[in-house]
Amino acid sequence: MAGTVQRPSSPAISPIVDRILDTGQLSRWEYLQLVTTMLSDYKVTEEERSYINRVLDERQMGRLQWIS
Numbered sequence: 001m002a003g004t005v006q007r008p009s010s011p012a013i014s015p016i017v018d019r020i021l022d023t024g025q026l027s028r029w030e031y032l033q034l035v036t037t038m039l040s041d042y043k044v045t046e047e048e049r050s051y052i053n054r055v056l057d058e059r060q061m062g063r064l065q066w067i068s
Contacts, residue, residue: 013037013048020055025067031059 016033020026034052037044044052058064 013052017051017055020064021058024064026055026059026064027067 002023007042016030020030038052038056045060055064
């Protein structure tokens with residue numbers, strides 16, 4: 001996967017994003033969590049936003065599979 005994005009320090013986001021990028025699989029619950037976090041704009045740093053965007057971009061390009 002092209003580019004390097006700094007991993008955020010947030011304990012809520014980091015484990016989810018790490019698992020998604022490591023496995024190439026995304027559950028609908030995880031997707032909902034990430035999108036809700038982005039849209040809530042609640043203490044989301046630019047670093048975290050960039051990290052979440054990477055997952056959303058990977059999904060949009062078809063590089064991540066949906067899992068149950």
